[in-house]
Amino acid sequence: MIIDFKILIELRHWLHAHPEVSRQEVETGRYMRRFLSDHAAPDEIVSLAGAGFAAVYEGRAAGKTVMLRAELDALPIHEINEDLPYRSLQDGVGHKCGHDGHMAILAGVAQGLADRPAEGRVVLLFQPDEETGTGAWSCCTHPDFEKIRPDVAFALHNLPGFPKGAVVCKTGTFASAVKYAAFRFTGKEAHSAQPETGASPSFAMAELTLAAREIQARYDGPDAYALIVPVYTGMGVQSSGVCPAKGEVHFTLRAAEGRTVERMWTDLLGEAEKRANAYGLALETETKEEFAANANSQVSFDMIRMAAAEAGADFIEIDRPFRWGEDFGEITQRYEGGMFGLGAGEHQPDLHNPDYDFPDTLLEPGIKMFSNLIQLALRQEARF
Template identity: 75%
Template sequence: MKIDLDRLIRLRHWLHAHPEVSRQEFETAKHMRQFLAEHAAPDEFVSLGGAGFAAVYNGLEPGNTVMIRAELDALPIHEINEDIFYRSLLDGVGHKCGHDGHMTILAGLAQTLADRPENGRVVLLFQPDEETGTGARNCYLHANFKQIEPDFAFALHNLPGFPKGAVICKVGTFASAVKYIAVKLTGKEAHSAQPETGASPSFAMAELTLKAREIQAKHDRPEAYALIVPVYNEMGVQASGVCPGYGEVHFTLRAEHGDVVESMWKDLSEAARTIADEYGLAIEFETKEEFAANSNSRLAFDMIKAAAADTNLSFQPIAFPFRWGEDFGEITSRYEGAMFGLGAGETQPDLHNPDYDFPDDLLVSGIAMFETLVKLALSGETYEPGISHETT
């Protein structure tokens, strides 16, 4: 594996110190393009709208196209790691999901492609807006995506709470379907001494929140979870004499399968309309974020298991999907592919925690997994778990 690990660690630290939230990752993308051009020049860059782009490495002969994806965006979370010299330079923004590490892994993979594959084509997708659920979809819908459509597509996510370097995967749903909805209720303000002269959303919002718990219980199963979680409320002003005339309540709906999420949303939206009518309120719905379930194909799962064996990394199959959403599902719903987890350490702070930091010593494992998956995908072999697939 031909990588310059010291240079990659410096890259990861720069990315960590200069985070950008979703839809604002232009300096991040510029830095990654510059790094690749200087240290692992691709045959071409393909722009995909916004900050998104792909770096293409053509093989010496025709063959399959394999796509590997990393995310560009950080989170609106303030970093509290005072003990690291590369801490975020921006108040309220931090790489608290490890996307700085994921980008660096792809940069390391690019270094291994300097001599080009014997056949086929490798596409490294640097995708914006993962945290909003729109990035992968917008990349796919961009006209230039037709130039890079893959035969296989893979992504990873670091996973605190698992042994460092362990490969975690399953067939079928790996990351859940998610819908984030705002329910907006409009009535009429009134004096709080005479609330009957207006139409307040206050009790309607309370009833809808309780109704969400009933709907969740209807769909939740021990073998297949379902969740409806109120995540935000807004109503009124801080004045004793004003009864509010507008309010909104936001819900996140999650389940292993998208049809369950849609069924819960059907029940919740119908209940919201009924409650709004009872209180004389106008109602409006806004879908703020939506993540398709990330479903791993059996073939791609077998390739990941084979790659873990070839790289001497422990492999841990899991029985149930993770509850978080991951917009790579927009890719795996259209192309043969899968996402896997890479253990970040059992004592590592959790994802989205303000003290989280991607472990630098995970870079080599991530690069090795992707390098092996690329070789397997381009080889055209049959992938049987437990059988060695030497790629030297």
């Protein structure tokens, strides 16, 4: 297996300098297709939703299909790393989750597939829109996904705060179920000297925010966490004489299991309807983003642990899921699979910080892990 790390680092730096947010990753997708064509040509490229695509590497004989996933999108976060020669060229947009590194890792895996597996096939999924929770779903439900449906699928995520190169994993939920939703109240404007002649959403919004804290307390516990976090409010105009008619408040709901999120959502919706009725308001809700819990099966966990041992990597088994959402859960709900973390260093800035930069030294351990998983998954005796 010959990997050209110089070219991979150049690729990662180009991606870092040219970030595109979710649903706008057109040039990122084109660049990755071009890179693969020039340096690790697949047997087929299958176009999927948005800018997403899958590169297919056919083995010399029929067998299982193993899929690996990387994400195309960046975040609407302005980079503050002024000293980086490859800093983001897009104001207000940056690869602050390390997806540039994930793509470069998959490109390195593609280089290693030049000789093709003895049997089976490898599918490298370059997925759009992870940060909105819609990308994996839109790819899985695309008609052409049937051409590449996997027997097993794996993904990784770089993790600041853990030793560099360490593999982090657990069985069951690895990344949480998340729902991001908006509540919009509409009443009637009035003079602020006569608020009783209108219908303001102000107290309904305030009471709903306080009720959210009480609902969270009912589900949160030492054995399983639950969170309801108000993340946005907006109401009225900046005028001393106008009592507002419209307002909205947004919440993010998180838990290790999707059913807990749905129960909290049902309770929160009930409280919102109660407040709307009490204050004479119309209520409209919108689920803006939703992430299924990312669950690792025992089989996939064991394969990840074995791959780490073969790579000589430290293996850290955590006992609680990460609180962030990851839309790879849409894939593990449908197919056998698992996700693991790759330590990015204990003193790195955190993910989604404006100064985060994926360490180039993670490319090699990431490629090793995925390459080992390919070999494990395509063996005759693999059971899944």
